[in-house]
Amino acid sequence: MSRGVVAVSTVVVLGLTAACSGSGGDGKGDGDGAGGGKPSKSAEAGTSSVTAKLEKVALASGDVKKYKVEVTKGSEKSAGSEKSGGEATPPAGRVNPAECRPLSEMLTAAAPATSKAHVSRTLSPTDVADTTTTEVVLLAYGQADAEKAMDTLRTATKSKKCATFRDGGRRYIGVRPQPAPVGGDEAVSYKLASRSGEFLDRDRVTVVRSGSTVIAFRASNVFDPESAKTDEEGEAAGLPEKFRDGVTADPKVADAIVDAQLAKLAEAKAK
Template identity: 40%
Template sequence: MNSAVRRAVAAAAVVAALGVTTACGGSSETDDAKKPAASEKTSAPAKPAEEGAKTLTAAELEKAVVATGDVKGYKVEKVGKSDLPPAESVPAKPAACQPLADMFMFSTQPTAKDRVVRTLMATDELDPKVTSLALLAHDSADAAEVMKGLRKASKICTAYEHVDYKYSGVKERPAPDAGDEAVSYDVKGVIDGDKVPMTFTVVRSGSTVVAFYTMNMLDSSKTDVPQVIVAAQLAKLGKTV
């Protein structure tokens, strides 16, 4: 692995795995317009949350989350609970952006009953993208409320402050046609002076909120969450519930 890729992967992995908040610069850059793929949609009605949908236990979350071998071309690393950021929400300014600030830390309002987090990196050493994912256990109504908040915030927020850092470049993206409903958006960040755009995709499957985010320190135009990861995780979750 060349030094540039090693540096990018190492820095991104630390942020992705530990949920460390990074400063987001007020860049004037604009991303190239992306046409929605056939499997994507800019807006669609969510399936109503099924009352009584199973809320996964901690043990079931561990069973449902992907492991190395479940996603072709990726290795999966477990993030222990002691390494996770606090699940409790920390106020963001403006308050309308709170759902985005929370999700960066894989936390939600209402608070999840339990959560598991994994970091995925491609086995191809020349692929600098790092993806983190979390399974967040809720009851049906709370899961739907989380998605409602993210959808609204991704439409109206452009920048916010959280835990002494400033975030900008928030932009709604086409959401994948996955689960019962999905939301996707961009947030631009800075790590060690390098601009690092991140793409979030959050999917509700029953009462479970499945969150993904991908960062790429070498190519700002390629931060899409790999669909192979989304598909593999939702398929494994479906077998568990």
């Protein structure tokens, strides 16, 4: 039995419309101030309101053909992290150098400290031959915070200090900015990888801002050197592609999922 390669494509969508972010409290009493107090009831109510609006624009079954949509398991909690926007961010000091933290935040369902609320969905292909899984996370921002998030992310992708960085026990390598797509008010794209034993986890992230909506698309796959070698031998021998397991190409974001999420966000803005 072939060892195979688990190919995972993850899309992370961050943000919401200005209307949604504008209805979600004033950022006070969120537990980040002096004393680290709990959020006030009014702040919690505001977060719940924004979360409800995020739920309406999150992808659902039927929005993308050939994909099953589910609420991401464990997306509400992340142990050992700071609480913010209804989700958890990496604790201070875990990402080193610290300026690389924006890169790490885009790789998980954790909410950056300036976001106000979040929802997360996982899309699984209905075609058993397709091993790609997609995760979609939406987080609400205020306009200024959305713009700042893009600025800090862009700076991190270009920083030589972030060509290699650590997030806890994981070391990311090969961080490189990539050509960004045309669309929205601005966009940032980058790729990176991390080792997991003999395997190489590879990610490509594209982040687009439209107003106060920040949309980050993350695609990932796992490279298995042994399976890739077997596939190369199989290809040379004329073995049909469906019988090969290795993943040799860099991950790519699925256009159908991106288009569906952008269309749903645009529809919400038009109402």
